[in-house]
Amino acid sequence: MKMIVAIKQVPGRDAPVHIDAVGKWIVESGLEYALNEPDAYALEEALQIKEKHGGEVVVLSAGPERVGTTIREALAKGADRAIHILCDDLGSRDALGVARLLAAAAKQENPDLILTGLQSEDLGLGQTGVIVAELLGFPHATMILRIEKTETGVEVKRELEEGWFQTVQLPTPAVLTMQSGGTKLRYATLMGIKRAKTKEVKRLAAADLAVDAVPVVVLEQTSMPKKKKSTQMLTGTPKEAAAALVEKLRFEVRVL
Amino acid sequence: MSRILVVIEQRSGKIARISWEALAAAQRLGSPDSITAVVLGAQEEAVSAEIAAKALGTVLRVEHPLLARYTADGFILALQQLIQNEGPALVVLPHTYQVRDYAPALAARFGEVLIGDVVSIGEGPVFTRQLMQGRLTGTYRHTGTGPCFVSVQSGAFPADLPPAALATIATFRPTLDPAQIRARPGEPYRASSQAVDLATAQVIVGVGRGIKAAENLPPIQELAAVLGAELAASRPVCDNGWLPMDRQVGSSGQTVAPKLYIAVGISGAIQHVVGMQTSRCIVAINKDSDAPIFEVADYGIVGDQLDLIPALTEAIKAVKR
Numbered sequence: 159m160k161m162i163v164a165i166k167q168v169p170g171r172d173a174p175v176h177i178d179a180v181g182k183w184i185v186e187s188g189l190e191y192a193l194n195e196p197d198a199y200a201l202e203e204a205l206q207i208k209e210k211h212g213g214e215v216v217v218l219s220a221g222p223e224r225v226g227t228t229i230r231e232a233l234a235k236g237a238d239r240a241i242h243i244l245c246d247d248l249g250s251r252d253a254l255g256v257a258r259l260l261a262a263a264a265k266q267e268n269p270d271l272i273l274t275g276l277q278s279e280d281l282g283l284g285q286t287g288v289i290v291a292e293l294l295g296f297p298h299a300t301m302i303l304r305i306e307k308t309e310t311g312v313e314v315k316r317e318l319e320e321g322w323f324q325t326v327q328l329p330t331p332a333v334l335t336m337q338s339g340g341t342k343l344r345y346a347t348l349m350g351i352k353r354a355k356t357k358e359v360k361r362l363a364a365a366d367l368a369v370d371a372v373p374v375v376v377l378e379q380t381s382m383p384k385k386k387k388s389t390q391m392l393t394g395t396p397k398e399a400a401a402a403l404v405e406k407l408r409f410e411v412r413v414l
Numbered sequence: 415m416s417r418i419l420v421v422i423e424q425r426s427g428k429i430a431r432i433s434w435e436a437l438a439a440a441q442r443l444g445s446p447d448s449i450t451a452v453v454l455g456a457q458e459e460a461v462s463a464e465i466a467a468k469a470l471g472t473v474l475r476v477e478h479p480l481l482a483r484y485t486a487d488g489f490i491l492a493l494q495q496l497i498q499n500e501g502p503a504l505v506v507l508p509h510t511y512q513v514r515d516y517a518p519a520l521a522a523r524f525g526e527v528l529i530g531d532v533v534s535i536g537e538g539p540v541f542t543r544q545l546m547q548g549r550l551t552g553t554y555r556h557t558g559t560g561p562c563f564v565s566v567q568s569g570a571f572p573a574d575l576p577p578a579a580l581a582t583i584a585t586f587r588p589t590l591d592p593a594q595i596r597a598r599p600g601e602p603y604r605a606s607s608q609a610v611d612l613a614t615a616q617v618i619v620g621v622g623r624g625i626k627a628a629e630n631l632p633p634i635q636e637l638a639a640v641l642g643a644e645l646a647a648s649r650p651v652c653d654n655g656w657l658p659m660d661r662q663v664g665s666s667g668q669t670v671a672p673k674l675y676i677a678v679g680i681s682g683a684i685q686h687v688v689g690m691q692t693s694r695c696i697v698a699i700n701k702d703s704d705a706p707i708f709e710v711a712d713y714g715i716v717g718d719q720l721d722l723i724p725a726l727t728e729a730i731k732a733v734k735r
Contacts, residue, residue: 252527285518292519297596300515325600339653374558375527383551389714399715400725411695413674
């Protein structure tokens with residue numbers, strides 16, 4: 159089975175968030191970046207399918223030069239090769255614009271499966287995989303925890319709300335967006351890191367893919383969130399803060 | 415008059431609260447007359463009558479035997495035909511798992527992009543949603559020429575719709591062919607009998623990724639024991655196997671509203687917050703003073719839970735003695 163795993167490089171979870179001068183996004187210089195965690199689950203699932211049934215795992219990512227480090231990380235974990243769509247204006251494209259880039263590059267590969275995380279940790283749109291499926295004319299399913307290969311395609315365990323699940327059968331080629339927690343993530347081994355250095359990374363210029371980049375939805379402004387409640391902050395040593403909280407819980411909330 | 419379609423989600427004839435909230439959000443975008451509620455299914459007479467009692471213009475029953483069970487292909491095709499027929503300026507949907515499964519593709523079919531997970535609507539209209547796991551807010555504007563697709567977050571728009579004169583009910587029958595439905599969905603099931611029912615707990619101690627390791631759980635378990643509280647967790651804690659999945663609170667877990675919810679090391683991503691934001695009192699304990707959990711907390715303590723939790727347990731023991 160030939161699998162493409164679409165991954166995204168996102169600001170690290172503990173990276174400081176400062177809004178940029180024009181108020182459109184965050185200050186990127188000096189930020190630490192990481193592999194989007196739901197995408198790590200997509201990669202893990204693809205690697206496990208390959209170990210079981212054979213095939214190839216191709217990592218696909220769009221973004222500026224810095225994305226190369228995240229691509230190497232995925233290769234170190236076991237992906238066979240990668241495609242890097244070099245794109246410096248990812249942030250000015252909307253979900254459809256980004257999906258057009260990914261779909262154009264994926265199409266050239268004729269994959270059986272395209273896997274990606276259910277959403278990114280930065281924008282959290284949760285749309286890219288579904289739109290890629292639409293653009294390629296592939297069936298799709300979202301929030302997938304497990305994939306089994308069948309005669310004609312795949313059978314997947316799909317998460318529904320409130321602890322419900324569902325089994326769905328799909329013909330391939332198909333696009334699946336992976337939910338976290340379905341399996342355990344692997345770490346790259348030293349051997350894997352060494353091997354990754356020699357694996358092929360095909361570089362495509364976004365402009366060469368000739369897709370429409372004009373957004374139909376624009377992120378006009380970013381701001382710090384507004385407080386929903388007036389939070390009383392309790393300060394002091396741990397002992398003092400704890401005593402203050404107990405006082406509140408006893409006499410204001412009345413739960414003690 | 416620009417028209418607004420609101421897609422109502424129903425399961426076995428039951429309308430979820432978030433669908434009423436989507437209808438409430440639509441009221442902020444246009445007059446009741448301009449709103450058409452849409453119900454998809456095989457035969458939706460009862461549900462349609464229930465919706466028609468709200469302040470809106472029309473209820474459209476979009477009916478076909480192939481819509482009896484949800485499939486992305488079926489819903490996208492039916493709604494595509496409906497939207498082409500109706501030509502709405504706006505399509506408002508509840509931000510459910512089902513909508514997340516089909517709405518991005520439906521919008522793309524019109525060359526549009528869904529503005530998803532919207533928490534408020536401003537003049538323009540502009541739509542705000544969370545970014546960076548709740549650490550930032552983003553304001554979006556639709557600049558496309560087709561319909562604007564918007565899905566609204568659970569709890570963001572109070573569903574207090576005034577009763578009104580009965581709306582018109584009409585039926586729309588899309589053209590669907592079984593060969594167009596590529597997925598074969600099975601019956602929904604529950605993993606195991608839900609061992610823990612967190613919904614009835616009066617006090618809950620919720621733990622998040624910030625506790626760093628399963629080894630840090632025992633002091634928190636002791637705190638829960640002293641409080642007579644149930645232990646709950648955000649998704650990453652369960653993903654890592656630190657606590658079982660049936661203790662998960664949030665959009666993919668249980669929804670709770672205890673008298674007291676103590677969030678330990680929980681950053682406050684919206685996926686967790688939607689599951690506990692209606693708790694009567696929320697206490698947040700977190701190392702990061704910028705963590706979004708403090709936006710919904712009544713009381714906050716910034717600090718290391720390794721120091722704070724034992725201190726809190728001792729302080730509670732002292733007053734209980």
